[in-house]
Amino acid sequence: MTSEEFRNHGRAVVDWIADYWDRVESLPVLSRATPGEVRAQLPPHAPETGEPFAALLDDLDAIVVPGLTHWQHPGFFAYYPANTSGPAVLGELLAAGLGVQGMLWQTSPACTEVEQHVLDWLAELLGLPGKFTFAGNGGGVIQDTASSAILVALLAALHRVSAGQVGRAGIEHDRYVVYASADANSAFEKAARITGLGTSAVRLIQTDGAMAMDPVALREAMANDVAAGRTPVMVMATVGTTSTSAVDPVDRIGPICREFGAWLHVDAAYAGVAAVCPELRWIHAGVADYADSYSTNPHKWLLTAFDCDACYVTDRQHLIGALSVLPEYLRNDASASGTVVDYRDWQVPLGRRFRALKLWAVIRWYGAEGLRAHIRHSVALAAEFAGKVAADDRFELMAPRPLSLVCLRLRGTDEINRKLLEKLNNSGQIYLSHTKVRGAYTLRMAIGGTATRVEHVRAAWELIDRTATDLLARTE
Ligand code: PLP
DSSP, X not given: OOHHHHHHHHHHHHHHHHHHHHHGGGSOSSOOXXXXXXXXXXXXXXXXXXXXXXXXXXXXXXIIGGGOOOTTSTTBOSSSOOOOOHHHHHHHHHHHHHOOOOSSSTTOHHHHHHHHHHHHHHHHHTTOOGGGSTTTTOEEEEESSHHHHHHHHHHHHHHHHTTTHHHHHOOOTTTEEEEEETTSOTHHHHHHHHHTOOGGGEEEEOBOTTSOBOHHHHHHHHHHHHHTTOEEEEEEEEBSOTTTOOBOOHHHHHHHHHHHTOEEEEEOTTTGGGGGSGGGGXXXXXXXXXXXXXXXXXXXXXXXXXXXXXXXXXXXHHHHHHHOOOOGGGOOHHHHHTOSOOGGGGSSSSOOXXXXXXXXXXXXXXXXXXXXXXXXHHHHHHHHHHHHHHTOTTEEEOSOOSSSEEEEEESSOHXXXXXXXXXXXXXXXXXXXXXXXXXXXXXEEEOOOTTOOHHHHHHHHHHHHHHHHHHHHHHO
């Protein structure tokens, strides 16, 4: 592709994306594709000769778009949002165009230093103290996802607790244990499996009435393990659980971690970015004093296209100690000087693209003010929606609503709630997901999409209201 051809096709691609965003609201939010339907439309073999680029865009329209669930649809309320935005896409495009590989400082100094700097900015925007930044002994790194942040935090914790022994000799069977709430994300157990600790090392601690980890139960579990000769390695507290957005009491969990010498990782994948708003910083109570590592996903609710997880540690030596393997072909004077950051030692893969450009573009385009406005808008929409649910006797709110997730249920059987969700999602207008709260089937309405406005949330409530009326009439 010549640079002239690139310019032309590039313009067409940007136009295609802008048109997609303009029309996405008219598409059914949940894909109606059946299994195998997309593949059946693709040629069985790769083309022998090159094709015009326009043919790819034609296939996007004809084959791909009907096979998509539209996460950027303003009626997408499932899971948690995966915001994208103009500056994020343009930042991503620039990173691909530059095509640098930032595994070492030396392989592209700006790739590393912009990332260090942008993550220091973000720490400040979130109100995290200096020890999480490069001004202290800590610092931030962009991981692909919160799952990777949990994994590297656990590796660093194992490194610290074993004084490097785990890295050298592997894991002693049945010695180390890790803790999180029963509502922690499944990425926690996955990390335990990947590190070789295994599921048997995982202790899921009971939650209280607000679905947050019960610190008394945590302390008891840790004391029992210690009495049985095991070593607590890490506790993961969740700020904004996947199921109900519950906030674990980090300020009460932290002292228990100190008592047992366990690493404290705070997984704030969805909720953490809300701390750009000073009035929401209460979600981080205890993080400054007790967390050894912390991560949040700008790719969920901070307008930064997937993937982008901001992961921080307060003492980078443990992370680097756990992950650094130095072969001859990577040796260089800058690394040897000890004055630079080599991000290959902060993540599982060796190579990495210019990850910070996208986040840099987003923060510069919106400014702190714009980011705060986005979060406040989502929280206000959720408050209005929750108010309507609360005012309707047919429904009940199933969990507290600290931020922008509303958990609701029709009073009645699980079956009727399953039917309600199915009907809503088949409407093509909105998409919600579900969870179980105290064993009861519960609908999750997660607000926060880039394009979601008050009219979309009001229309969603009207649809829920109408659908419930129909369903209840039929079951009478
Ligand atoms: N932790 C929490 C609290 C989450 O809500 C999620 C996803 O929703 C994850 C971790 C996993 O996120 P990721 O897809 O970035 O690994």
